[in-house]
Amino acid sequence: xxxxxxxxxxxxxxxxxxGVLPLLWLVPALPLAAATVNLFLGRRLxxxxxxxxxxxxxxxxxxxxxxxxxxxxxxxxxxxxVQHLFDWIQVGSFNVDASVRLDxxxxxxxxxxxxxGLLIHIYSMGxxxxxxxxxxxxxxxxxxVFFMLMLVLGANFLILYLGWEGVGLxxxxxxxxxxxxxxxxxxxxxxxxxxxxxxxxxLIGIAxxxxxxxxxxxxxxxxxxxxxxxxxxxxxxxxxxFAGAVGKSAQVPLHVWLPDAxxxxxxxxxxxxxATMVTAGVYLVLRTHVLFEVSGAALVVVTVIGLIxxxxxxxxxxxxxxxxxxxxxxxVSQLGYMFIAAGLRAYALAxFMLVAHAFYKGLMFxxxxxxxxxxxxxxxxxxxxxxxRRMPLTGATFLIGAISLAAVPPFTGFFAKDAILEVANHTGxxxxxxxxxxxxxxxxxxxxxxxxxxxxxxxRTQAAEHAHESPPVMTVPLILLAVGAFALGFVVEQxxxxxxxxxxxxxxxAVPRGPLGLPTTVLIAIATVVAxxxxxATWVIYASGRVDWMALRVRLAPLQRLFxxxxxxxxxYATVLVAPGKAASGILAYxxxxxxxxxxxxxxxxxxxxxxxxxxxxxxxxxRTYALAxFAGAVGILxxxxxxx
Amino acid sequence: MRTPIAYFLxxxxxxxxxxxxxxxxxxxxxxxxMSVELQLNAVNLALVAFSRLHGNLxxxxxxxxxxxxxxxxxxxxxxxxxxxxxxxxxxxxxDARSLRW
Numbered sequence: 001x002x003x004x005x006x007x008x009x010x011x012x013x014x015x016x017x018x019g020v021l022p023l024l025w026l027v028p029a030l031p032l033a034a035a036t037v038n039l040f041l042g043r044r045l046x047x048x049x050x051x052x053x054x055x056x057x058x059x060x061x062x063x064x065x066x067x068x069x070x071x072x073x074x075x076x077x078x079x080x081x082v083q084h085l086f087d088w089i090q091v092g093s094f095n096v097d098a099s100v101r102l103d104x105x106x107x108x109x110x111x112x113x114x115x116x117g118l119l120i121h122i123y124s125m126g127x128x129x130x131x132x133x134x135x136x137x138x139x140x141x142x143x144x145v146f147f148m149l150m151l152v153l154g155a156n157f158l159i160l161y162l163g164w165e166g167v168g169l170x171x172x173x174x175x176x177x178x179x180x181x182x183x184x185x186x187x188x189x190x191x192x193x194x195x196x197x198x199x200x201x202x203l204i205g206i207a208x209x210x211x212x213x214x215x216x217x218x219x220x221x222x223x224x225x226x227x228x229x230x231x232x233x234x235x236x237x238x239x240x241x242f243a244g245a246v247g248k249s250a251q252v253p254l255h256v257w258l259p260d261a262x263x264x265x266x267x268x269x270x271x272x273x274x275a276t277m278v279t280a281g282v283y284l285v286l287r288t289h290v291l292f293e294v295s296g297a298a299l300v301v302v303t304v305i306g307l308i309x310x311x312x313x314x315x316x317x318x319x320x321x322x323x324x325x326x327x328x329x330x331x332v333s334q335l336g337y338m339f340i341a342a343g344l345r346a347y348a349l350a351x352f353m354l355v356a357h358a359f360y361k362g363l364m365f366x367x368x369x370x371x372x373x374x375x376x377x378x379x380x381x382x383x384x385x386x387x388x389r390r391m392p393l394t395g396a397t398f399l400i401g402a403i404s405l406a407a408v409p410p411f412t413g414f415f416a417k418d419a420i421l422e423v424a425n426h427t428g429x430x431x432x433x434x435x436x437x438x439x440x441x442x443x444x445x446x447x448x449x450x451x452x453x454x455x456x457x458x459x460r461t462q463a464a465e466h467a468h469e470s471p472p473v474m475t476v477p478l479i480l481l482a483v484g485a486f487a488l489g490f491v492v493e494q495x496x497x498x499x500x501x502x503x504x505x506x507x508x509x510a511v512p513r514g515p516l517g518l519p520t521t522v523l524i525a526i527a528t529v530v531a532x533x534x535x536x537a538t539w540v541i542y543a544s545g546r547v548d549w550m551a552l553r554v555r556l557a558p559l560q561r562l563f564x565x566x567x568x569x570x571x572x573y574a575t576v577l578v579a580p581g582k583a584a585s586g587i588l589a590y591x592x593x594x595x596x597x598x599x600x601x602x603x604x605x606x607x608x609x610x611x612x613x614x615x616x617x618x619x620x621x622x623x624r625t626y627a628l629a630x631f632a633g634a635v636g637i638l639x640x641x642x643x644x645x
Numbered sequence: 646m647r648t649p650i651a652y653f654l655x656x657x658x659x660x661x662x663x664x665x666x667x668x669x670x671x672x673x674x675x676x677x678x679m680s681v682e683l684q685l686n687a688v689n690l691a692l693v694a695f696s697r698l699h700g701n702l703x704x705x706x707x708x709x710x711x712x713x714x715x716x717x718x719x720x721x722x723x724x725x726x727x728x729x730x731x732x733x734x735x736x737x738x739x740d741a742r743s744l745r746w
Binding site for chain 2: 620621622623624627628631
């Protein structure tokens with residue numbers, strides 16, 4: 001029954017020219033091939049390892065662009081192509097194919113992953129220059145890109161899950177890339193364990209899908225979800241999947257790993273912990289939005305978690321002194337916005353925010369890496385200042401990224417954030433709109449603080465005084481990303497009815513619109529005033545010289561410490577979860593295992609010995625005794641058999 | 646005229662009895678070993694004889710198998726004897742009683 005259904009729902013592949021689409025498998029295959037070569041031969045290849053990785057990414061990106069052009073040439077409802085690679089698992093009536101699926105959603109994602117990934121790979125050639133494990137770095141990066149592409153291209157839940165765990169593995173390997181430092185190794189472990197909590201819930205969700213639908217194929221599951229699932233079942237499945245998204249996308253309460261993940265090399269932070277992997281959770285919600293809609297309640301949970309995370313992480317970002325940790329908390333906060341949009345059913349806007357964020361946050365991480373490069377690995381903002389003049393290209397692109405994130409029109413970030421707030425306002429979710437605007441104020445504030453502390457004012461240390469600009473291999477990707485962070489918004493004309501929303505409508509449905517709330521122009525005016533006003537306020541505090549911000553900071557010390565330590569959630573987890581866990585493990589290891597389990601085994605062994613002490617007395621040790629017994633036994637058997645016959 | 650099967654079986658039985666006696670009464674490990682080989686060859690002879698009687702190759706094939714197994718067994722057995730000799734400077738099986746307790 002399921003198979004006939006699958007045939008019914010099979011994509012319309014016949015009757016239209018597929019063009020270059022059958023080459024789709026090459027998009028993930030190229031990075032995989034390069035990763036394999038670099039993994040085994042990376043050390044011998046030397047500088048060539050970087051070129052190989054960049055070459056694979058270039059090829060992958062070029063093919064992805066061709067794919068998307070071909071897909072865009074089809075009519076809206078025909079924008080779907082599923083390529084069957086091979087049969088993977090066949091057990092009775094349960095089949096899982098290894099297939100890849102290209103629609104407007106996955107097409108957008110592969111453009112982001114390969115495009116931004118390519119720029120970050122080029123940048124890495126400069127940033128990782130001289131590292132003793134240069135080849136291995138590129139092997140891991142390429143492997144990550146492969147898994148990420150499988151995640152977004154997979155045509156069923158199992159392929160998605162494969163990619164999902166794969167990117168988690170690469171994240172672990174790359175956070176701990178400089179594993180000689182214990183902190184880095186611990187950060188990698190923390191990231192892996194924390195995300196696994198969500199992953200386990202997600203796996204249970206996928207198992208429930210198998211039970212309810214008998215298949216993992218997206219086409220069948222989403223096509224029949226309305227008829228198959230009760231509201232309660234849909235809510236359970238959706239929330240289990242969302243738990244996976246919460247872990248991967250570092251939402252409250254599983255966000256604690258992302259700030260620590262900054263221990264990895266900066267290109268890793270840009271690619272994995274800003275542009276792509278952490279957005280996998282958003283992708284998952286968008287991909288499975290049908291299930292969330294059947295449930296209804298799950299969408300509210302998504303919105304609420306997004307809101308809490310957005311506000312919480314924004315305040316944390318305000319209290320950090322470490323350049324990369326500001327960006328990390330900012331990423332958590334921006335991901336919150338994406339979930340808010342998804343929760344409001346504005347899936348297209350969530351996806352656009354994802355793309356925009358990949359540009360400006362990827363840019364800001366790379367620029368931060370460039371700053372660290374010029375400042376001898378310094379990340380404390382208090383040690384910087386006046387870098388715009390000494391590192392003009394890095395500084396200018398950094399500034400563009402920050403303004404875009406602070407949502408000043410006409411930068412890309414404005415189009416992304418404003419559209420989400422507009423939908424909240426117009427569909428009657430006024431509380432979301434108000435809190436979202438508060439979040440926008442805090443976002444602009446921490447971005448202003450970041451920019452004015454690092455780029456403006458006077459250099460506060462010798463290192464800042466003598467900072468130098470990075471080589472072109474690092475600045476050119478910065479410039480290209482800055483162009484995107486600036487212009488992408490008005491090029492694709494983002495708004496609820498804009499070109500981007502129309503492009504993804506076939507995959508994600510239309511953006512909801514409502515008659516309520518304020519007129520659009522008023523909303524734009526409010527957003528502009530909020531962003532620009534906050535930036536000016538931070539300029540007065542941090543760069544005008546009129547306010548002694550150090551004194552201000554000392555006066556607000558308790559608040560500052562609260563924000564800096566992320567509201568002490570890490571410490572809370574350490575006492576409430578980690579300490580009892582360790583104590584329980586101790587009891588299990590030293591009492592239960594050594595006492596009970598080993599004790600049982602020893603008792604069995606001991607009684608066997610005692611029994612044998614009696615039995616071994618009958619052994620003579622003479623070979624001929626045994627041989628005779630053998631012989632007598634054989635004769636006995638023969639006689640017995642003979643008598644029976 | 647074909648030799649009757651009884652002669653072959655008689656020879657085979659004599660060889661097997663000699664081998665068995667050797668295993669039972671000898672103390673030198675190498676001689677015990679040779680006696681075991683004698684037993685095996687007695688069985689091989691019987692197998693080939695029956696093969697000839699029935700006019701098919703099954704018995705001969707089985708004889709080949711048993712030769713291969715015998716060869717493998719010789720390898721292991723000789724290795725054990727050599728290492729026993731290295732420990733106790735003797736191939737007398739009665740001296741190897743220390744494995745008992």
